[in-house]
Amino acid sequence: MSDNAGKLRVDGAVESPQSFTFESLAAVDSRFQVLDLQRIDPKKKGDAISLAGLLEVVRVKPEAKFIGLHAAADNFHASIPLDAIRERGLLIYRVDDAPLPVKAGGPFRFFIIDHAACKTHEVDECANVKFVDHIEFTVERGFDNRPHDEAEHQALHEKESHG
Ligand SMILES: Nc1nc2c(c(=O)[nH]1)N[C@H]1C(S)=C(S)[C@@H](COP(=O)(O)O)O[C@H]1N2
Numbered sequence: 464m465s466d467n468a469g470k471l472r473v474d475g476a477v478e479s480p481q482s483f484t485f486e487s488l489a490a491v492d493s494r495f496q497v498l499d500l501q502r503i504d505p506k507k508k509g510d511a512i513s514l515a516g517l518l519e520v521v522r523v524k525p526e527a528k529f530i531g532l533h534a535a536a537d538n539f540h541a542s543i544p545l546d547a548i549r550e551r552g553l554l555i556y557r558v559d560d561a562p563l564p565v566k567a568g569g570p571f572r573f574f575i576i577d578h579a580a581c582k583t584h585e586v587d588e589c590a591n592v593k594f595v596d597h598i599e600f601t602v603e604r605g606f607d608n609r610p611h612d613e614a615e616h617q618a619l620h621e622k623e624s625h626g
């Protein structure tokens with residue numbers, strides 16, 4: 464495991480770039496903690512930090528317009544307009560008082576409340592990036608290698624299920 468294992472770097476157009484761990488996310492102000500996701504989505508479990516809270520903790524600059532969600536583990540990247548998800552983005556980091564397991568997309572997973580089905584909208588299920596190790600706020604749209612069509616999307620799921 465690299466030194467970065469279990470760390471989430473948040474940087475880009477922010478006043479206070481920082482690296483988060485399970486412990487430091489758990490220590491974020493309670494008004495930014497979203498507890499028991501099952502209340503919000505029956506298929507989800509665990510606890511999260513709200514995107515609005517994350518924006519406040521790292522003091523995002525007003526010129527930041529996109530959130531870049533980067534997963535080095537499987538080289539998956541999404542760049543999403545902040546205004547589309549400001550009020551409904553979540554960073555899931557805990558289940559049953561332990562770090563979110565890798566099999567659930569942990570240790571850090573992005574999740575958008577009321578996301579659309581894959582390939583139907585920019586804010587879709589594909590944007591629920593698993594294994595996020597770097598979040599970068601940008602002024603312009605950043606790197607995004609989400610599938611472009613249903614064939615690419617199918618291929619991604621094939622790859623996932625074969626490990
Ligand atoms: N890092 C990463 N995140 C990802 C993907 C991926 O391949 N890699 N696939 C996306 C797609 S297309 C879907 S449908 C969901 C699947 O999430 P699940 O494995 O929890 O069902 O994760 C999204 N996030």
Ligand SMILES: [Mo]
Pocket residue numbers: 581588589616620
């Ligand atoms: Mo998907």
